[in-house]
Amino acid sequence: MGSLLITGIGSLVTNDPSLGNGPLGIVTDAAVVVSGEEVVWVGPASRAPAADDAYDAGGRAVIPGFVDSHAHLVFAGDRTAEFDARMSGLPYTAGGIRTTVAATRAASDAELSAGVARLMAEALRQGTTVMECKSGYGLTVEDEARSLRIAAAHTDEVTYLGAHVVPAEYTADAYVELVTGAMLDACAPYARWVDVFCERGAFDGDQARAVLESGVKRGLVPRIHANQLGHGPGVRLAVELGAASADHCTHLTDADVAALASGTTVATLLPGAEFSTRAPYPDARRLLDAGVTVALSTDCNPGSSFTTSMPFCVAVAVREMGMTPDEAVWSATLGGARALRRTDVGRITEGARADLVLLDAPSHVHLAYRPGVPLVSAVWRRGRQVV
Secondary structure, three states: OEEEEEEEEEOOOOOOOOOOOOOEEEEEEEEEEOOOOOOEEEEEEOOOOOOOOEEEOOOOEEEEEEOOOOOOOOOOOOOOHHHHHHHOOOOOOOOOHHHHHHHHHOOOHHHHHHHHHHHHHHHHHHEEEEEEEEEEOOOOHHHHHHHHHHHHHHOEEEEEEEEEEOOOOHHHHHHHHOOOOHHHHHHHHHEEEEEEEEOOEEEEEHHHHHHHHHHHHOOOOEEEEEEOOOOOOOOHHHHOOOOOEEEEEOOOHHHOOOOOOOHHOOEEHHHHHHHHOOOOOHHHHHHOOOOEEEOOOOEEOOOOOOOOOOHHHHHHHHHHHOOOHHHHHHHHOOOHHHHOOOOOOOOOOOOOOOEEEEEEOOOHHHHHHOOOOOOEEEEEEEEEEEE
């Protein structure tokens, strides 16, 4: 694959302040040179070197590919009725997960893989070039292992979430023993991460600790569903164990915020879940003002956040969660990369993976300014134009 010069970029978000203005490192009238899978040059279009081919951005904006660090894509079935009931006034209590579990267990490998491929293609059309994928809808040794095997065929960012909820056929303690024993043995070879839903109605703090510590012993890196439905120990447990991220972070005490600010754990916020459940939104402003690293993600799943759209999440975060457009775009790109402990994505700098998104707009601000409008005009992933 030869080199490509993308020139005529009206506004380029690099996420490197040393390259341009503000925290996003914005370069105006910019150009980028891609060679193979990497970015090899970034700067003013007037100083761009020659390349084998050229692409004229026509004064439009370019941003890094979105990094979606929290998604549940291996599933079958439909929960439209649950959503309809919830929009009619019934509360969300996470019980619908078991509906998806039954459908997922009954589905074939081919059906599950096709579903993952469809959702990832949908996300790619909206600018997502890296997407994490969890298990959690199998809840048997065989079904969790096959879920992870299927996920691993589509992404490198695979998370073992056997501890999603306790299936009806187990007591909580007996299921934790399975999750930390035979199920972990079967699943660890396919996963990079270990996760647990630490929440009332799912797993308490002691059970969550057991799940994460057992995963760490098998070489997996912890992340956690924490403090979504109410206050609890999840966030502080994440920080104590050095988890890559604590996800949801809707109900936080001052001690929770202080803990996040003191460590390296990223607070991943998932506005699609609050939008789809009519729950209170997390206070991103509170976290940002405390110095916490914040990521934005879709939480794509069939029950509480059935969206693959990172632009939608950016718009909601700006409108409902106190983020500026700059902060939301950073959190949806480099913030997501931080939550996945990646340094090669989420930025447009020399040596970074060539994941770029061309917007049909003069500025990244339009992602929040024009909500619901399909602004993604072109996408390059690993240096190849894929949209």
